[in-house]
Amino acid sequence: MPTARNMLERTAQRIADNPDQAREVGAVYRLSLDGEGGGRWIIDLRDEPGVREGAGEADCGLSMAASDYVDLVEGRVSAQQLFFNGKLRVEGDMGLAVKLQKLQNLLR
Numbered sequence: 001m002p003t004a005r006n007m008l009e010r011t012a013q014r015i016a017d018n019p020d021q022a023r024e025v026g027a028v029y030r031l032s033l034d035g036e037g038g039g040r041w042i043i044d045l046r047d048e049p050g051v052r053e054g055a056g057e058a059d060c061g062l063s064m065a066a067s068d069y070v071d072l073v074e075g076r077v078s079a080q081q082l083f084f085n086g087k088l089r090v091e092g093d094m095g096l097a098v099k100l101q102k103l104q105n106l107l108r
Helices: 004-017 019-023 066-073 079-084 094-098 100-107
Strands: 027-034 039-045 050-053 060-065 089-092
Touching: 004 019, 004 039, 004 050, 004 066, 027 066, 060 066, 060 094, 066 079, 089 094
Parallel strands: 027 060
Antiparallel strands: 027 039, 039 050, 060 089
């Protein structure tokens, strides 16, 4: 099974291949993943599209288990399901969290 790090490496490549599509989301996300394979990342889908490891300023912060992130990216679960089951925590602009569907589409 792929790890969250694998998924984020794939995300970085997809964003690099499609920077204009990434900019359509128009936000910077801080991703905090707990558990095995977790960590902290910034996903810039605004000015300089890309993914970098570490913390930083973001329009929207998302926290979840690393395993839930893998399930989200692979389409086994939606962000809405994770949120309503208390497995996804959102900080900042809730409207940007809703844009996660666009991010999911870019990653597939």
